[in-house]
Amino acid sequence: MKQLSEMSEREYFACVGRRPGMFVGGTSFHALTAFVTGYDQHAIRHGAPGLAGWHEWLVTRRGEDCNHAWPGQVLHIALPGGWDSQ
Numbered sequence: 001m002k003q004l005s006e007m008s009e010r011e012y013f014a015c016v017g018r019r020p021g022m023f024v025g026g027t028s029f030h031a032l033t034a035f036v037t038g039y040d041q042h043a044i045r046h047g048a049p050g051l052a053g054w055h056e057w058l059v060t061r062r063g064e065d066c067n068h069a070w071p072g073q074v075l076h077i078a079l080p081g082g083w084d085s086q
Contacts, residue, residue, distance in 0.1 A: 033071045 004012065016023050016035075024031045036051070043050035051070065058073040059065045066076070 029071075029075075 001015075002011065004015075007015065016032075020027045020032055024035045040050040055070050055073065058070055058077065062073060062077050064076075066072070068076070
């Protein structure tokens with residue numbers, strides 16, 4: 001496995017996706033949301049684009065926009081019928 005510092009963004013998040021507990025200490029949606037938000041803010045503070053364009057990608061993937069931030073868009077994709085559909 002590559003060192004984290006040598007990974008592309010895609011490789012890094014694929015690694016997080018395979019073992020989220022190793023990165024955030026749990027596997028809840030809220031813990032992962034906090035982790036990704038922290039990652040985004042750190043990237044922006046250090047001159048990187050962070051998650052720029054991700055909201056637009058999620059809207060395209062879903063095929064519909066709404067006034068939710070990216071975590072809400074993710075939930076719309078994961079639970080298209082809403083909470084009651086589970």
